[in-house]
Amino acid sequence: MxxxxxxxxxxxxxxxxxxxxxxxxxxxxxxxxxxxxxxxxxxxxxxxxxxxxxxxxxxxxxxxxxxxxxxxxxxQWSKIGYVPQRATQSGTLFPASVQEVVSMGVLSKKRFPKIFKYRDRKAIEIALERVDMSKFGKRRIGELSGGQQQRVFIARAIVNEPEILFLDEPTAGVDASTQQRFYEMLDMLNKEHDITIVMVTHDVGVVTKHVNKIACLNQRLVFHGTHDEFCSSHVVQEIVRGEHHLVCHRH
Amino acid sequence: MENILSYGFMQRALVAGLAVSVTCAILGLFLILRKDAMIGHGLAHVTFGGVALGLFLKVSPILAAMAVSVLAALGILKLKEKAGLYEDTALGIFSSVGMAVGIILVSMAGSFNVNLLSFLFGNILAIETFEVWLSLGLTAAVILTVSLCYHELVYLTFDPESAATAGIKVKRLEAVLAVLSAVTVVLGMKVVGILLVAALIVIPSAAGLMLAGSFRQAMVMSVFVAVISVFAGMLCAFYWDLPASGSIVILNFSIFLLLFSVRIIKTRVIRSPNADHILTEHEPGVNK
Structure with missing residues (x-):
């Protein structure tokens, strides 16, 4: 409703x-x-x-x-943050520093011609601090590991303090312990900064420990509801198969 | 040096050559990072058709080439979007058609026009005052456009999908980039010729990328490489009677090799002082 x-x-x-x-x-x-x-x-x-x-x-x-x-x-694009599946097409060659990458996020609330001011630089610093990447500001983005790059892209997405953050397979290619800390960071953004988070993933096991709502797609929307409803849904078992038991035990 | 500047043709060549080199380097950086490096090569082929059309119709070949090149650049975007083709396929179609039109027009003209040779191989020393002013005007227009749209262009180049969700008009900006590329190719054609114009766009930018730590650094370095190459290339042409176009490209390539070697040495021998501080995937959690 x-x-x-x-x-x-x-x-x-x-x-x-x-x-x-x-x-x-x-x-x-x-x-x-x-x-x-x-x-x-x-x-x-x-x-x-x-x-x-x-x-x-x-x-x-x-x-x-x-x-x-x-x-x-x-x-009102500054209300939206987005971290795409493949956040850059230029790989390690792209010469942008971490600060430059995060500064791209500021553009959505600027009018033409887009000129950066002191408060924008401050916002970039704060966003990097939130994802624990402030000491990498001058480093070239391509020099960072996959997990660190994802944090920078999150910083870019939250630099405007958006109301909703979309992430498309944010932990693809990232190891398990990094994933765990990544989800903790998203938890913090959701709970402490009141940012709505929408995350696309096929990683049922880890994700459902952190999220409060789940939408299950298979061309059609086969399920949309809370975590508890998800656990008791028989339709979902068809989709997630053996992982269903695992996800219903929150820590 | 005094001798060079005492000749009017060298003054014109230097002014136009340096202006065009700056434009090519700036734009080239965006193009190669978007994996559109071959657009210079493809549009140069189209430009051949434009030059032939200009010579055939007895109008300014440069203006005819510019009109054809701009239309082709926009056509490539449309064909890519509407036909669902990869950019290099659309580019391949337009460049072949442009070249074919040029060959037919040359054939219809009855003789292989000597002027056409200067466009194919470049003849910056024969540049006319009108062309110098045109180069300066268009270079100023390109620099102004890139300056005004700098942040949007960088974002578009880095991550077009996210750029769209930041409210950036991606299609419009891609069209601007295509038009700027077309104009730049035509300007570069006069300096190094249709056959080598892609080098003027690609090599300085590739060289700039070797050592740069930020986008601005890469741009400054690309411009520096391009300017040095054009200036030194003209010195070679003047003092040793070498073709300016070939000299400029070879010098560009030499500087690229030099910077590439420095990068290899830097990577292999000199360890970054910050290397020890690079966080592994297991660094502590996030700030709260």
Missing amino acids: ETDKTQVRVENVAFSYRAIPVLIDISFLITRGDFLAVLGPNGSGKSTLVKIILGLLPAGEGNVTLFGENVRRFS
């Missing part, structure tokens, strides 16, 4: 790629304070759904509303 806490409304969204259905009739709400995991097997349309929500792909059918505004006309 829609309330004044609703930040994202996905309504009957469908998407096909060259006549092959990727998403069918997806509807759900994301409300303030949610830590939502979007789960599903490979090819279930998780990343596509996030791209449609963010306006990066046009929905074939249906509507997406961000903060009450249709995504096609949405302009």
Whole structure:
């Protein structure tokens, strides 16, 4: 049910790629304070759904509303933070320093011509501190490990203090202990900084220890509800198979 | 030095050459980091068609080439988007068609125009005053555009998807970059010729990337490499009667090799003083 806490409304969204259905009739709400995991097997349309929500792909059918505004006309981008699956296409060669990468996030709240001021530099420092990367400010992004790079991209996504943060497979290729600390950091952003988090992942086992809501996709939305509802859902067992037992024991 | 500057043709060549080298280096950095390095090569082929059209219609070959090159650059973007092609495929189609049109026009003209040779191989020493002003004007336009859109261009180059979610008009900015590339190719054509213009865009920027620690450093270094190469190339042309275009490209490549070697030495022999402080994946948790 829609309330004044609703930040994202996905309504009957469908998407096909060259006549092959990727998403069918997806509807759900994301409300303030949610830590939502979007789960599903490979090819279930998780990343596509996030791209449609963010306006990066046009929905074939249906509507997406961000903060009450249709995504096609949405302009308050500083309320949104996004960490894509592959955050850079240039790899280790790209000459940007960590500070330069985080400064990119500031652009969404600036008008043309975009000039950086003292308060922007301060915001960049604070964002780097929050992800424990402040001592790497001058370092070239390509010199950092995968886990460190992800932190920098989180810093870029939160530098404007967004109200909602989208992450697409943020822990892909990152080792287990780094993943654990990564999820703790997201917990902190969600609980202490009141940032709604939407995370695409296929890592059921780890994620459900931290999230409070789960959306399970397999072209259709097969489940959307709380962690406890997820644990008691028989439909979900079909999707997550043997991992289901594991995820229902929170620590 | 005094001798060089006492000749009008050398003054014109230096002014135009240095201006164009700066433009190529700045834009080249964005292009190679977007993995669009070959756009210079492809658009140069298209430009051949534009030059041939200009000569055939007896209008300014540079202006004709510019119009054709800009249209082709925008066409490549559209073809890529509408036909769902990779950029290099769209580029391959346009460059082949451009070259084919050029060959047909040259054939229809009845003789292989001597002017066309100067565009193919470059002849900066024969640059005219009008072309110098055109180079300066367009270089100023390119620098102004890049300065005004600098942060957006860097973001677009680094991560186009996230740039879109920051409210940056990605398609519009890509079109701006395509138009700037087309203009730059035409300017570079006069300096080193159609066949070598891609080198002017790619090599200084690649050299700049060897040692730079930030985007701004890379840009400054690229410009520095480009300016030194063009200046030294002209000295070679003047004092040793070598072709300016070939000399400029070989000097660019030599500086690239030098910086590449420095990078290898730096990486292998000199250990970064901060290396010990690089956090492993197991560093302590996050700030709260």
